[in-house]
Amino acid sequence: MKTELDKINRYTRRELTEDEVYTFSVVLCDNDIDRDGERFTDEALETLSTLFLGKTGITDHNAAAANQNSRIYDCQVLTDDTRLTSDGRPYKYLKASAYMVRTDEKRSLIAEIEGGIKKEVSISCTASRRVCSICGTDRTKSPCSHINGKTYGGKVCHIILDGITDAYEWSFVAVPAQRSAGVTKHFTDCAHTHSGNFAPDDNHKLIRELRRLAWFAGGKSAVQAMSIACKGKTAGELEELRKSCQRLAAESAAPQLTDEGDSTPGNGSYKV
Ligand SMILES: [Zn+2]
Known part of the structure; x- marks a missing residue:
């Protein structure tokens, strides 16, 4: 627990103290084909394991400040040797450790x-590549004749999700999209990723944070507007x-404390 506490206290x-925190682990996602006929590459899982560190967890994709109940302090990709994916690859999953204050x-x-x-946990992230498993066409760039599920x-x-650029949030949800019990739904917004235009690392981090703030403010369209x-x-x-976005987020968080309805940003807009 000592090293766990060190990680948490960062x-x-x-x-x-140990008595103050409650820790638990969740499977955020895996590399199996999900109900939407999509799957992450192993590399995408590795990227997600970095991006999800420090991210707060919410319930039912409601990002109100009061609803941010826990935080990921450790995240790693694990292989389950006893199991294969539905198309016969070694089964890998992204396991996160999270804490909340009691x-x-x-x-x-x-x-x-x-x-x-x-x-059951669901995640929201952005994949910049959506590759057809049959012909290898990146469907974010051009369509192909193959039909998902055929x-x-x-x-x-199926669609292979790769080139993860953002991880917005993780949330407890009622129904997960992935097949394994207790696992995940992910939402992808493949429309625009402008990260390639920004070589300096600091800029890239700032843009990622700005896109995350935009996601909470207005979902997918806000992220696209922010990218532009x-x-x-x-x-x-x-x-x-970033400063002005954070001020806006702080101001808009207040009324959401009592409002759990459809007007909550991100609650509904993510259902794409
Ligand atoms: Zn194809």
């Missing part, structure tokens, strides 16, 4: 996790943009 304002309002959520009720020469056509807004901006300009 994300806290003051050192927490408070009165967390008590029921902790009970639900321990009772196995809250075990069999060609004994192989089922970021184009050609200097690091200083991006930093200014």
Whole structure:
């Protein structure tokens, strides 16, 4: 627990003690073909394991500040040697360790996790490549004639998700999209990734953060608008943009505390 606590305390304002934290693990996603006929590459899982570090978890994709209940402090790609994916590859999954501070309002959520009720997790991320498993066409660039779920020469056509650029959030949800119990739905927004235009690493990080803030403010369309807004901006300009976005997010978080309805940004807009 000592090393676990060290990892957790990297994300806290003051050192927490073992009694104060509740830790649990979740499977964020895997490399099997999901209900939507999509799967991540192994490389995508590795990228996600980095991007999800430090990300807060929410419930039902409601990003209100009060709903941010836990945070990932460790994340790794594991291989299950006893199992293969539906198309016969070694089964790999992304396992995250998360913590929450034991408070009165967390008590029921902790009970639900321990009772196995809250075990399904969904993630939102961006994949810049969506490759046809039959012919290798990147469908973000051009279509091909193959149909998802149909069999060609004994192989089922599916979409291979790769080139992960953002990880926005992870959330407890009622129904996961992936086949394994207790696992994941992911949403991909493949429309625009402008990361290639920004060589400097700092800019790339800032843009990623800006896109994440935009996601919470207005979902997929806001992310696309933000990508365009970021184009050609200097690091200083991006930093200014980030500050104003954070101010906006802080202001809009207040009314959401009492509003769990459809007007909550990100709640509904992610259903693409
Ligand atoms: Zn194809």
